[in-house]
Amino acid sequence: MKLSALNPAGPERRPQLTRERVMAAAIELADREGIESISMRRLAQELGVEAMSLYTHVRSKNDLLDGMADAVISQVPVSAEGAGWKASLRQLSLAARGVMLRHPWAPRIVEAQATPGPAALQYVNGVLGILREGGFSITQTHHALHILGSRLLGFTQALFDDSGDLEPEAAAALASALGASHPYVVEMALAVTHGGALGRCDDDAEFEFALDFLLDGLARMQSG
Amino acid sequence: MKLSALNPAGPERRPQLTRERVMAAAIELADREGIESISMRRLAQELGVEAMSLYTHVRSKNDLLDGMADAVISQVPVSAEGAGWKASLRQLSLAARGVMLRHPWAPRIVEAQATPGPAALQYVNGVLGILREGGFSITQTHHALHILGSRLLGFTQALFDDSGDLEPEAAAALASALGASHPYVVEMALAVTHGGALGRCDDDAEFEFALDFLLDGLARMQSG
DNA sequence: GGACTAATGCGTACGCCGTAAAGATAAGGT
DNA sequence: ACCTTATCTTTACGGCGTACGCATTAGTCC
Numbered sequence: 001m002k003l004s005a006l007n008p009a010g011p012e013r014r015p016q017l018t019r020e021r022v023m024a025a026a027i028e029l030a031d032r033e034g035i036e037s038i039s040m041r042r043l044a045q046e047l048g049v050e051a052m053s054l055y056t057h058v059r060s061k062n063d064l065l066d067g068m069a070d071a072v073i074s075q076v077p078v079s080a081e082g083a084g085w086k087a088s089l090r091q092l093s094l095a096a097r098g099v100m101l102r103h104p105w106a107p108r109i110v111e112a113q114a115t116p117g118p119a120a121l122q123y124v125n126g127v128l129g130i131l132r133e134g135g136f137s138i139t140q141t142h143h144a145l146h147i148l149g150s151r152l153l154g155f156t157q158a159l160f161d162d163s164g165d166l167e168p169e170a171a172a173a174l175a176s177a178l179g180a181s182h183p184y185v186v187e188m189a190l191a192v193t194h195g196g197a198l199g200r201c202d203d204d205a206e207f208e209f210a211l212d213f214l215l216d217g218l219a220r221m222q223s224g
Numbered sequence: 225m226k227l228s229a230l231n232p233a234g235p236e237r238r239p240q241l242t243r244e245r246v247m248a249a250a251i252e253l254a255d256r257e258g259i260e261s262i263s264m265r266r267l268a269q270e271l272g273v274e275a276m277s278l279y280t281h282v283r284s285k286n287d288l289l290d291g292m293a294d295a296v297i298s299q300v301p302v303s304a305e306g307a308g309w310k311a312s313l314r315q316l317s318l319a320a321r322g323v324m325l326r327h328p329w330a331p332r333i334v335e336a337q338a339t340p341g342p343a344a345l346q347y348v349n350g351v352l353g354i355l356r357e358g359g360f361s362i363t364q365t366h367h368a369l370h371i372l373g374s375r376l377l378g379f380t381q382a383l384f385d386d387s388g389d390l391e392p393e394a395a396a397a398l399a400s401a402l403g404a405s406h407p408y409v410v411e412m413a414l415a416v417t418h419g420g421a422l423g424r425c426d427d428d429a430e431f432e433f434a435l436d437f438l439l440d441g442l443a444r445m446q447s448g
Numbered sequence: 449g450g451a452c453t454a455a456t457g458c459g460t461a462c463g464c465c466g467t468a469a470a471g472a473t474a475a476g477g478t
Numbered sequence: 479a480c481c482t483t484a485t486c487t488t489t490a491c492g493g494c495g496t497a498c499g500c501a502t503t504a505g506t507c508c
């Protein structure tokens with residue numbers, strides 16, 4: 001059937017598929033339904049197209065995921081000029097964290113990327129520039145990269161996720177089940193829970209604290 | 225066909241399948257052929273069994289992966305008594321790194337774990353114990369966990385992988401392709417490469433340096 | 449207009465995957 | 479001997495990534 005005959009140059013023709021449109025739809029779908037719901041068929045359906053049509057704009061599913069990762073990274077503003085290396089890195093890292101919080105699936109695929117895409121390269125170049133212009137030697141800059149690690153991209157792999165807020169009964173159950181064998185875990189879990197000594201674990205504040213801890217250490221490393 | 229009739233209680237009967245044997249075979253297979261080659265059918269074949277048989281000992285593939293992660297963590301010795309918190313943490317972290325280097329696929333699935341398994345709990349309890357016994361307050365211990373992050377498990381997500389050793393021609397190509405737009409990346413890449421100012425990026429040394437940087441910072445935090 | 453060319457999208461098919469459901473077999477307790 | 483229970487196998491379903499070949503379109507030149 002000839003659509004164009006029915007709708008000759010009609011304005012309701014769906015727009016051309018492009019790599020950008022594919023990436024945007026994939027990111028939107030991942031935001032809405034989770035990264036696990038990304039499949040070629042599902043994504044194609046989202047675009048009103050058949051699965052194989054995507055392969056005109058994307059080499060493979062891995063290429064799609066790489067593209068998504070790079071597109072997310074490109075959302076982090078890399079500017080932040082003229083504020084000193086410490087403030088610049090701080091702002092950059094927090095901005096990246098904001099982006100990652102909007103795309104919770106992103107860290108996983110960003111770190112799965114084999115080779116950095118254009119946006120990642122641009123980003124790394126920006127970070128390196130801030131440090132070098134800030135007076136860090138090449139060796140110091142190299143160390144700083146390893147020290148800051150993924151925090152520069154706004155995320156951290158914690159040893160375990162302690163941001164959950166236990167119900168009192170769950171806390172009691174945990175205490176009696178693990179209390180004998182894992183006293184320190186129980187102590188920390190209770191402290192982090194709302195009833196405990198600390199407030200509820202505020203991930204944002206904790207991220208910021210750790211970031212400042214690292215930046216202060218780097219400042220000491222540079223001057224010492 | 226009745227195997228037992230042909231081989232009544234014969235010693236060449238394959239041993240009973242158990243969760244431990246399944247996990248061990250899965251880890252061995254992942255070490256040998258990569259985590260991507262782990263499928264229920266492939267793993268079953270490795271054990272001389274049909275795919276569905278595995279489900280007697282494993283709830284799902286996710287359960288299998290969780291079990292693998294926990295089994296790997298359990299390989300990290302959690303002892304290290306009586307050496308002071310700094311030396312203990314250092315030793316623990318380096319031991320964990322040794323384990324992860326033997327199972328390069330492990331970090332990915334360890335951090336994908338939704339809830340920590342028994343070995344992970346034990347490990348976290350050990351880390352918390354070292355800090356608390358070392359005189360850290362609960363709050364300080366909490367901060368320390370976030371600061372050390374995944375380094376306690378022996379791995380770090382770098383911003384990008386700089387451990388590759390470029391060939392001279394590749395380095396030249398990179399310099400001319402990116403030199404104008406990404407000068408700092410090129411500078412660092414050349415410095416890290418064998419011909420550069422730094423030696424080849426030694427991941428082990430770099431990990432140790434970053435670890436000591438963090439431990440020193442924590443010592444300052446505790447006393448200051 | 450008409451014909452050729454290149455790009456784009458579609459239909460079909462193959463061999464994997466995880467796992468539900470039900471049958472077959474073996475081991476142990478009565 | 480019989481039955482229970484745990485273990486392993488068979489079969490099957492729906493979904494996956496993607497190779498391959500065809501259909502349609504858009505652009506370009508006569």
